[in-house]
Amino acid sequence: MRPPVAFLVAAFGLSWVVALPLWLGDGLRTPLVGVLAALMMFTPTVGVLAAWAFSRTPVRQWLRETGLTFGERRGRTALLVLAAWLGVPLLVALSVAASVAVGVLRVxxxxxxxxxxxxxxxxxxxxxxxxxxxVTQVVVAVLIGPVLNTIPALGEEWGWRGYLLPRLVGTRGTVAGLLLSGAIWGLWHAPLTLLGYNYPSLGPWAALYFTGFCVLAGVVFGWLRLRSGSVWPAVVAHASLNAVAPLTLLLGDAAAPPDLVVAGLSGVVGWVLLAACGALLLKIFPVRTPQPAS
Known part of the structure; x- marks a missing residue:
């Protein structure tokens, strides 16, 4: 089996295995939904290990190729980690402010x-x-949340940005590789999103909608990976996103609860911000296309 095929089979197959109790039980009302969602985040890492088993690549080379090292310029990687740590909360804050400004969010x-x-x-x-x-929750989410979420975020990012993205970019080009990797990442969430995860009002259509969000967020996360040569800035960005994105609900008005389909970073307003951010990053700070790997 080719390593990329082994990666996808393991990551997607195991995600459905982990989420099976939700489908056999009460869906997102199942008491263990949080635990199962967290476990599912590690299935891409199992996919990376499966790909490595078929590639027979030396361990040190594999770790370097999949971004677990700090890249050729450690100083740049450190700056990008800091940028991800502070930049994601800034994007979330901008999405909240923009949502209020256009009238789709009442705080x-x-x-x-x-x-x-x-x-x-x-x-x-x-x-x-x-x-x-x-206020304490906001401070904790911004400053400490990325640390608490690092391990599960790495469980996903080592697969999507660490292993898969460079291979897609190397064979299909930068933009196509970024978009395709984001789409694959979004579809991988289907065991949860088909149940309405993240967008309860959409029902099964949440799977398609969340894929659109993942494509745009994946461009930003992917730029961090390609610019640094390391997966760690993308890990921090993902960990920060999981920590601060729920803060949109913290500020909302119970008389007019926010519709996350349009409000916040995961809604239409956020899509516009993410698209603009990704386009600017690629334009101002271009990335080097890696050579195709196994």
Whole structure:
């Protein structure tokens, strides 16, 4: 079996195996949905190991080719890690501000009514100093969230940006490789998104919609990988995104809950920002096309 085929078979096949209890149970209402979603993030790493088994590439060469090292210029990689750490929260903040500006998101900064509703839905008491708690959550998500999410984010990124992206870019060109890798990444989420994950109002159509988001986010993550020669900036970006993206709901108004199909970074507003960000990065800071590998 060719290594890329082994990678895709393992990553996609195991994702369905991990998510099977959701399909046999109560879908996203299954109590273990969070645990299963986290476990699913490691299936691309298993795919990388499967590809390595078929490639017979020496370990050190394999680690370098798949981006687990820090690239040829470690200083640049460190700067890109920092840029990802701070840049993703900035994109999320811009998406919230833009959503409010165009009228698709209503925030409640005084009462944080949607945050209160979420606490009550979880059976938790609503503290008097809700604003300070919300501020603390934002600070923790921005500064500490990427650290807490690094391992599961690496579970995905070693596969999609570490292994797959350079091979697609090397054979199909930079833009086509970035777009195709993002589409594959998005479709891999189907065991969850077909159940309405991330976009409950769309039902099974969430699988197609989330793929569009992954294509655009994948351009930014992919640029980080190709520009640095390392997977770590993309890992930090992914970890930060998972930490700060839910903050859109933290600021919402319970009287008009946000529709994440249009609001926030995962909605149409965010798509525009991600597309502009990706295009600017590729234009201003072009990346080197790697040679095709096994």
């Amino acid at each position: 409640d900064l005084d009462g944080l009514s949607l945050f209160q509703a979420q606490l009550r839905a979880q059976g938790l008491p609503v503290p008097e100093s809700l604003t300070s708690i919300a």
